Amino acid sequence: MIKLVFWMCIGWLFFPAHATKPTLNFYTEISPPGNYLDESGILVGSSVEMIEELNRIASYRVKSHVFPWTRAYQKVLKxxxxxxxxxxxxxxREDLFHWVGPLLRVKWVLYKHRDSQIEIxxxxDAKQLTSIAATRNDAKADYLLSLGFKNLDLSEDNIGRMRKLYANHNDxxxxxxxxxxxxxxxxxxxxEHLEIALEVKSSDIYLAFNKETDQQIIDDYKRAFEVLQKSPIYYEILVKWYGEKATHEIFQSIGLKWAFTERTYH
Structure with missing residues (x-):
């Protein structure tokens, strides 16, 4: 059932808008915990909740679609x-889209199974590995390819990639x-069986609009993002999905003031 939903439009998941505004189409992939389908086939995740809030603040109705990354990317380009x-x-990608964000900052990491004897x-050193599982046309994979990596096992099945690691099909x-x-x-x-083999680099992630999108829409969403990022809702979404300590680190990494709690982290 999930496979059927995966290739289809998810539906009207977000907030209604003013009648004179156009309906927007947003595309994403299965990439937990930012965006994935729950057991009922509903699109959920930290990024999904942020996007829902942006739609509410900007007052647009959005139709959401879930595809493998390459298809989603190509559809938005066109x-x-x-x-x-x-x-x-x-x-x-800079000149291909209009950018709203950053929603948050992540680290690109090479993970191994804890029973692996690999040390990099x-x-x-990573170039000498037999096989690295990575997502096709993803920025992380493209970065390694630009550095001359020849050992990437590319696919668009993120869950399948993880299973292959545990089955020792990839290093x-x-x-x-x-x-x-x-x-x-x-x-x-x-x-608990995963271990960090190597931290590659950090990257900011965004909501990115087609280059020919009406400028008013871009302006509305940029203003909405400024409102969201200054509100407790942004903090609450991050804590819900990543925990308080990780949220504190995210705030520090993107230069936000820690304004919504007085708790101390160790």
């Missing part, structure tokens, strides 16, 4: 008044630090 989330902002100290998996535990759980694996 369709005005559409957007994709969550997407890394890279120099190669840098990216040159490591390239993914973000904030989503790896939930991804392992969806693959029916124990996230």
């Amino acid at each position: 369709r005005p008044n559409s957007a994709i989330f969550s997407i890394s902002r890279t120099p190669q 100290a840098n990216l040159d 490591v998996i390239l993914t973000s630090n904030l989503g790896v535990e939930r991804l392992a759980e969806l693959a029916l694996q124990d996230p």
Whole structure:
């Protein structure tokens, strides 16, 4: 059932808008915990909740679609008044979209199974691995390819990639630090069996609009993001999905003041 929903439009998941505003089309992939389908086939996740709030503040009705990453990316490139989330902002993509965010900052990490004997100290070591599981046309994979990596096992099945790591079909998996535990759980694996092999770099992720989208829409969403980021709702969403300590680190990484709690972290 999930596979059927995966290829289809999810439906009217977000808030209604003023009658004179156009309906927007937003595209995403299955990439927990930012965006994925729950057991009922409903699109959920930290990024989904942020987007819902942006739609509410900006007062637009949005139709949400879930596709494999490459298809979602290509559709937004070709369709005005559409957007994709969550997407890394890279120099190669800079002029292809209008950018709203950053929603948050993530680390690109190579993870291994804890029973693995693999030890890598840098990216040159990683080039010598037999196989690295990565997502096709993803910014993380593209970054390694630009550095001359020849050992990437590329697919668009994020859950399947995690299962292959646990089955020892790949040496490591390239993914973000904030989503790896939930991804392992969806693959029916124990996230406690994952270990960091190497931190690659950090990246900000965004909501990105088609370049031909009406400027008024872009302006509305940029203003909405400013409102959201200054509100307790933004903090509450992050705490819900990532916990308080990780949320504190996210706030620090993107230069936000810690304004919504007086708790101390160790």
